[in-house]
Amino acid sequence: MSKRNDDECAVDRRNFLKVIGVASVSTTIPGVAIAAETTAMGHGHAAPALGSRPGYVFLNLDEGGFIEAAIDVLIPSDSTGPGAVESGVVIYIDRQLGGAYGSGARLYLQGPFQEGEPEQGYQLPFTPAELIKAGIADVDAYALEKHQKNFAALSLGDRDAILKELDEGKATLATVPAKIFFGHLWSLTQEGYFGDPIHGGNTDKAVWKMIGFPGVGNIYTDAILEYRNKPYPVEPQSIQDFS
Amino acid sequence: MATKLKPVDIVIVGLGWTGGIMAKELADTGLRIVALERGIQRDTDPDFVSVTKDDEVRYVRRNELMQDVTKETITFRNNTSQTALPMRRLGSFLPGDGVGGAGVHWAGITWRWMEWDHEAYTRTVDRYGKSIIPADMQLQDWGVTYAELEPYYEKFEMLCGTSGKAGNLNGKIVEGGNPFEGLRKSEYPTEPLVRTQANLLFEKAARERGLHPFPQPSSTASQPYTNPDGIDFGQCHYCGFCEQFGCEANAKASPHFTVIPLAKKNPNFELRTRSRVLKINLDSTGKKAVSVTYLDARGNEIEQPADLIILSAYQLSNVHLMLLSGIGQPYDPATGQGVVGRGYTYTNSGGATLYFDENTHMNPFMATGGTSSVCDDFNGDVYDFAELGFIGGHQLSAGHQGARPIGYHPTPKGTPKWGSEWKAAVARSYNHTMGIGGSGAVMAYKQNYLDLDPTYKDAFGRPLLRMTFDYTENEYKMSNHAADVAVEMAKTLNPKSFTRNTKSGPYSIVPYQSTHNMGGALMGTDRSTSALNQYLQSWDVPNVFVLGATSFSHNSGKNPTGPVGALALWAADAVKNRYLKNPGPLAPS
Numbered sequence A: 001m002s003k004r005n006d007d008e009c010a011v012d013r014r015n016f017l018k019v020i021g022v023a024s025v026s027t028t029i030p031g032v033a034i035a036a037e038t039t040a041m042g043h044g045h046a047a048p049a050l051g052s053r054p055g056y057v058f059l060n061l062d063e064g065g066f067i068e069a070a071i072d073v074l075i076p077s078d079s080t081g082p083g084a085v086e087s088g089v090v091i092y093i094d095r096q097l098g099g100a101y102g103s104g105a106r107l108y109l110q111g112p113f114q115e116g117e118p119e120q121g122y123q124l125p126f127t128p129a130e131l132i133k134a135g136i137a138d139v140d141a142y143a144l145e146k147h148q149k150n151f152a153a154l155s156l157g158d159r160d161a162i163l164k165e166l167d168e169g170k171a172t173l174a175t176v177p178a179k180i181f182f183g184h185l186w187s188l189t190q191e192g193y194f195g196d197p198i199h200g201g202n203t204d205k206a207v208w209k210m211i212g213f214p215g216v217g218n219i220y221t222d223a224i225l226e227y228r229n230k231p232y233p234v235e236p237q238s239i240q241d242f243s
Numbered sequence B: 001m002a003t004k005l006k007p008v009d010i011v012i013v014g015l016g017w018t019g020g021i022m023a024k025e026l027a028d029t030g031l032r033i034v035a036l037e038r039g040i041q042r043d044t045d046p047d048f049v050s051v052t053k054d055d056e057v058r059y060v061r062r063n064e065l066m067q068d069v070t071k072e073t074i075t076f077r078n079n080t081s082q083t084a085l086p087m088r089r090l091g092s093f094l095p096g097d098g099v100g101g102a103g104v105h106w107a108g109i110t111w112r113w114m115e116w117d118h119e120a121y122t123r124t125v126d127r128y129g130k131s132i133i134p135a136d137m138q139l140q141d142w143g144v145t146y147a148e149l150e151p152y153y154e155k156f157e158m159l160c161g162t163s164g165k166a167g168n169l170n171g172k173i174v175e176g177g178n179p180f181e182g183l184r185k186s187e188y189p190t191e192p193l194v195r196t197q198a199n200l201l202f203e204k205a206a207r208e209r210g211l212h213p214f215p216q217p218s219s220t221a222s223q224p225y226t227n228p229d230g231i232d233f234g235q236c237h238y239c240g241f242c243e244q245f246g247c248e249a250n251a252k253a254s255p256h257f258t259v260i261p262l263a264k265k266n267p268n269f270e271l272r273t274r275s276r277v278l279k280i281n282l283d284s285t286g287k288k289a290v291s292v293t294y295l296d297a298r299g300n301e302i303e304q305p306a307d308l309i310i311l312s313a314y315q316l317s318n319v320h321l322m323l324l325s326g327i328g329q330p331y332d333p334a335t336g337q338g339v340v341g342r343g344y345t346y347t348n349s350g351g352a353t354l355y356f357d358e359n360t361h362m363n364p365f366m367a368t369g370g371t372s373s374v375c376d377d378f379n380g381d382v383y384d385f386a387e388l389g390f391i392g393g394h395q396l397s398a399g400h401q402g403a404r405p406i407g408y409h410p411t412p413k414g415t416p417k418w419g420s421e422w423k424a425a426v427a428r429s430y431n432h433t434m435g436i437g438g439s440g441a442v443m444a445y446k447q448n449y450l451d452l453d454p455t456y457k458d459a460f461g462r463p464l465l466r467m468t469f470d471y472t473e474n475e476y477k478m479s480n481h482a483a484d485v486a487v488e489m490a491k492t493l494n495p496k497s498f499t500r501n502t503k504s505g506p507y508s509i510v511p512y513q514s515t516h517n518m519g520g521a522l523m524g525t526d527r528s529t530s531a532l533n534q535y536l537q538s539w540d541v542p543n544v545f546v547l548g549a550t551s552f553s554h555n556s557g558k559n560p561t562g563p564v565g566a567l568a569l570w571a572a573d574a575v576k577n578r579y580l581k582n583p584g585p586l587a588p589s
Helices: A013-020 A032-040 A061-074 A089-098 A128-147 A156-167 A178-194 A203-211 B017-025 B044-048 B056-061 B120-128 B146-160 B197-208 B259-264 B315-325 B420-429 B473-493 B561-579
Strands: B008-013 B033-036 B074-077 B269-272 B276-282 B289-295 B301-311 B342-345 B348-355 B373-375 B394-398 B433-440 B449-457 B463-468 B497-502 B518-520 B544-546
Touching: A061 A089, A061 A128, A061 A156, A061 A178, A089 A128, A089 A178, A128 A156, A128 A178, A156 A178, A178 A203, A178 B056, A203 B420, B008 B017, B008 B289, B017 B033, B017 B259, B017 B561, B033 B301, B074 B449, B146 B561, B197 B373, B197 B394, B197 B433, B197 B473, B259 B269, B276 B301, B276 B315, B301 B315, B301 B561, B315 B449, B315 B463, B315 B518, B342 B449, B348 B394, B348 B473, B394 B473, B433 B473, B473 B497
Parallel strands: B008 B033, B008 B301, B033 B269, B074 B463, B301 B544
Antiparallel strands: B276 B289, B289 B301, B342 B518, B348 B433, B348 B497, B373 B394, B394 B433, B449 B463
8 A cells, every 4th residue: 555655636545445345446536436336336337247247356456456557547437428437448468467368378479489570469478367467567657756656646637648659669678669559548448348248348338339339149130221321229239139 | 100091992182172173073983992090070060050059269369170280280471581470379271170171160161263264374375475474483384274264163152052143154254243253064053142331332442443343252052052962052141251160051051061971982992080180101213102101099100002192181281291191293483393392372462441420231241251242353464564563453342241349349540459439430331341352363383382391390399391471563563553443433422431452571470361272283284383283183192193273373353262163073073083093194294
């Protein structure tokens, strides 16, 4: 906790969890934390689906807080539609990192390792779980040095600026290449946000509703002609709706 | 120490489209056939009828139907001055894994390649002279013409229930079809797929520019269909989970419910799944294959002797096995000598993305892998190579393939990469955007090739296949031309905005482009430039046939499965009616 002592804005996550008495995933972000509390107290929107039920299988609470703080910048909640945090994207990322993908399924990890050209693709010895874990520690150290605060405790603007530095490869991190860490984080964020809720993100299919994607299990044999160049306003269905 | 089994007559290595076709065509010979497939068996019911099949995370992001690179992958570099490094995860292309192979997850697009493609060298030199061919380009003929293959193209389309519209029926140009295609003796077995809004807009723009649009032929049955073998196809659902997915309706033709069940009816046929072939063993002369060595499901090393061996794995795996087994002389780019690994080619592209206002509804999720409209006005030898400055051509098309939202959420130029503005652009653009894309040819060049990597090994201790590949001026010019035409068409349609998309910089193995890897063991009539004769038979080891796009001497501006299927039927005919009666070389060397 000592890392957060100088941060008046940050919510003390562990004490917060004790207060509300559930193993809830919350956030260090003021405002969002309130929304999360409301949900936990039963005053929020519909109960989360099974896959998005709070609780981490892989991330520690600091890492969860970091990811929430990052994805809240990447896809904020606004009048267009849901943000990544309320869409359960951190749960998606947690499940992915704790599962086969995170531990390097379908990733060739035999050496020797050497940095290649960008066209040669990923060439690091890290599994995705190792990469994200190391990258979070790296970016926190970078934020501490630059702003004397953990990444999660920074203002939206400062977090956005750091994410840009990562994306553009302008930040030099201790362990992992900034651009590669950001690429993985952004990719996972989009997967959780746009993917089927069965995997933990896209809560209430709200992202699919926002863009007008009707989801899965559809037979459009007649609709494709009937609705050509017309709106197709249907309630999207997820894999869960058939389960 | 390998366990040596009793000999069989024929071993088939890999059971996708080509291996499945060979197994089915040889089923009534009475010969004992064993198919070895590295992956598992999947069936429409229960594997694809469940809604769990419509899972973009599982099948597109995590590649469940695809080759597992922890077991087998390749190394890659753009040129010989670089050190090739492993393709550590799939990206640019997606070889399939399991019974049916890539035929389970393909998009269903089924072309007959253009007449020019089969005789690219002869037809180019006849029209322009040798001087038009760039010094590093290896332009050559297949040794079999379109006219010779026509009955096999037809047979493959009938097998697949291909939806489409003929444009050249017995020499008569038919309105609404492709006027530039080679002569067809029959109409497509099923009607074209339903035209989408993007298709109609493309067709309108094409006609206004004097081009000749037509519906893309696609083996997703537009209506219920029974093929000549009595296999029933359901009507396509346009469900949007098509390419990279199995089909729940048996509308998308796949070997797993067509040729393979027919092969299995043969009591002399045996399929061994989870059986990974490591090597083909030759006798002491090096001119005869005697057996294959494989690992069975439990990891035991098995030697299976056979009289005839059919290599019908994915293109890259075929070349890998030939190099590991010493079938044919490896290609040396320094001298130009050798044939195995020669002529590796891939895919090219260029186009435009068009952003319309909210009054144009694309419904991009109602789609198959093949719901596109196409024009061939700049493909094959329809256009003037000398005037446009490139050889091979591109095929312009437009249509959506399902618009699953992780992979498809386009935003106009100038949109920030993330944040509220990005999200608003995503929401605004999703249903109102289309692409016009040129799928371009890639020719063979002396510097692009496949060989064995000196450093990296697969999970079984074998050297990885090494790919050395980049584009040349020919491809960049073609890409830019496709983009120019697409932009002109875009302007005709007056969208809110559009972007111009071209190939720039070296080929990258990271983003998905297409699973259209070609060459490495070309077919031809000259054994100094081809590893296989025109019947796909190894010149050096005549009891080995090598099926698939491995044999293509360039990549056309068209998807490859049509000729892959037609050539498998052509080779099966040659094996059945000529080779088995008198085993030996089928062509004079």
